[in-house]
Amino acid sequence: MNVSVIGTGYVGLVTGASFAFLGHRVCCYDVDLAKIEALQKSIIPFYEPYLEILVDEQVKKKQLFFSCSLDEFFAQSDIVFIAVGTPTDPQSGAVDMTYLKKAALEIGKNMQPHRYYVVVNKSTVPVGTHQLVEELIKESLQVSGTKDVAFAVASNPEFLREGNAIEDVFYPDRIVVGTYCPKALALLEELYRPLIEQSFTLPSFCPQRPQNLGRVPFVKVHPLSSELIKYASNAFLATKITFINEIANLCDLFGANIDEVSLGMGLDQRIGPSFLKAGLGWGGSCFGKDLKGLIHDGKKMGYAAELLQKSLQNNYSQRSRAIYKLQQALKTLRGRRIGLLGLAFKAQTDDLRDAPALDLIEKLMESDCTVKVFDPVAMENLKRLRPQWPLVYAIDEYDLAEGCDGLILVTEWKRFHGVDWQKIHSLMKNPLLIDGRNFLDRQRLEAFGFVYSGIGR
Ligand SMILES: NC(=O)c1ccc[n+]([C@@H]2O[C@H](COP(=O)([O-])OP(=O)(O)OC[C@H]3O[C@@H](n4cnc5c(N)ncnc54)[C@H](O)[C@@H]3O)[C@@H](O)[C@H]2O)c1
Known part of the structure; x- marks a missing residue:
């Protein structure tokens, strides 16, 4: 099939590269000319494991193309994915639909007579958006007279996780589709067949198929339900993390250990072990904006989603636990030198959208601290996003530790396990370590002389 993808960010690029790998001809479109020019040379604009090589292979095989404007290939598409951003409107908390509306109008404008297209919302969109997209395309067709x-x-x-995108797209838990049209449903089922049947083999450098993965459920639902499944899933996952963080804060007071509590809870099949890892709270481009979008739309319909509101608030206050713990240990923070181990909102990505590190840096600067930072891949992004911040960018973990009164581990990069912690200890002015992800071995660090504080440990 010919597949067009409108919007070549994390979701659009991974979607495009994956369908190209599965044998379809794919063109990914983006309004960002610099991004498209880079992608034409197989330069990926963000960090995502395995993606660069996958894209490069498909570009060389002439299965994957990139373009800035909807062209001849688009006109011949069978399936058109919309994967543009749907950020939060900072004023209202509503989902900002500007990009999505423009994309829908553009799609309508470029459709050709005597063809059938399936237009697929892959972006996370408010419930009812399929109707809006349909109306906008009709409006555009009317204007162009087509x-x-x-x-x-x-x-x-889309349910992919940044940092695990290839694994999540090729080995999904489920594929959810909502449409009124049986022909569209059949085409999408055909497109997804290799994923449903798991009848492909990824190159050996990619993550291999999980052993227990069988046929992937293709979940056919009403479009309204499909749109809500995405919001509800993210709201649930965000709330599960917020829940365990609250239990971790209670552990700190009771002297219990959250790792043990999570283990004991997670073995209950009704609860399950994932998303029971306590820490400084979630970040990233999705949870916050999707919770805000759902709360906003509920409010518009006269319903205050109080649990979700509290879940959102608690997540943001959880980030301050690290500051609270620093204050407990150091008393006044003024004039202190604090180092952040990790900046990205999670490991295996350079994404800083809604990253807890940004809040922590702001709070530390407000407290007149000197802030040093180190992240293996996200530092260039921070320099670009906040060029005005007077930060000390360290070249590695040791450079970071030098002269610090305290370190906060913010991102659970695997390499932090492998550093020479004894050397780090010797370089610090005061060996205080706040482990914001409960990632390190407390006993080992204490044996080196660190004053260690996790979240609920
Ligand atoms: N990032 C994730 O982990 C993730 C996971 C699941 C779902 N989603 C959802 O997928 C959608 C996309 O997210 P993302 O992280 O890939 O966003 P992104 O910001 O990385 O990429 C969006 C891209 O769309 C482009 N764009 C905007 N308007 C366009 C237009 N009219 N025509 C062509 N291109 C246009 C932008 O230039 C940008 O490159 C969002 O709705 C998001 O909530 C994201």
Whole structure:
């Protein structure tokens, strides 16, 4: 099939590269010319394991193309994915639909007569957006005077996790599709067949198929349900983390150990072990904006989603636990030199959207601290995003530790396990370590002389 993808960010690029790998011809479109020019040379604009080599292979095989404007290839597409950003409107908390609306209008404008298109919302969109997209395409077709075009709109939310995107897209837990149109449903089922049947083999450098993965459920639902499944999933996962963080804060007071509590809870099959890792709270581009979007839309319908509101608030206050723990240990923070181990909102990505590190840096600067930072891949992004911040960018963990009154581990990069902690200890002015991800071995660090504080440990 010919597949077009509108919006070549994390989701669009991974989607495009994956369908190209599965044998379809794919063109990824983006309004960002610099991004498209880089991608044409197989330069990936963000860090995502395995993606660069996958893209490069498909570009060389002429299965994957990139373009800035909807062209001849688009006109011949069978399936068009919309994967543009749907950020939060900072004023209202609503989902900002500007990019999505523009994309829908552009799609309508470029559709050709005597063809059938399936337009698929892969972006996370408010409930009801499939209707909006359909209306915008019709409006655009009317303006351009194009007749005899048949199209159907489907919702097909994406559940990939940054840093695990290839694994998540090729070995999904489920594929959710919502559409009224049986023909569109059949085409999408055909497109996804290799994933549903797991009838492909990824190159050996990619993550291999999990042993227990069988046929992947293709979940056919009403489009309204499909749109809500995505929001509800993210709201649930965010709240599960917020829940365990609250238990961790209680552990700190009771003297219990959250690792043990999570283990004992997670073995209950009704609860399950994932997302029971306490820490400084979640970040990233999705949880916050999706919670805000859902709360906002509920409010518009006269419903205050109080649990979700509290979940959101608690997550942001959880980030301050690190500051509270620093204050407990150091008393006044004024004039202290604090180092942040990790900046990205999670390991295996350079994404800083809604990253706890940003809040922590601001709070430390407000407290008149000197802030040193180190992250293996996200430092260039921070320099670009906050060029005005007077930070000390360290070249590695040892450079970071030098002269510090305290370190906060913010991102659970695997390499932090392997550093020479004895050397770090010797370089610090005061060997205080706040482990914001409960990632390090407390006993080992204490044996080196660190004053260690985790979250609920
Ligand atoms: N990042 C994730 O982990 C993730 C996971 C699941 C779902 N989602 C959802 O997927 C959507 C995309 O997220 P993302 O992280 O890939 O966003 P992103 O910001 O990385 O990428 C969006 C891209 O769309 C482009 N764009 C905007 N308007 C366009 C237009 N009219 N035509 C062509 N390109 C256009 C932008 O230039 C940008 O490159 C969002 O709705 C998000 O909530 C994201």
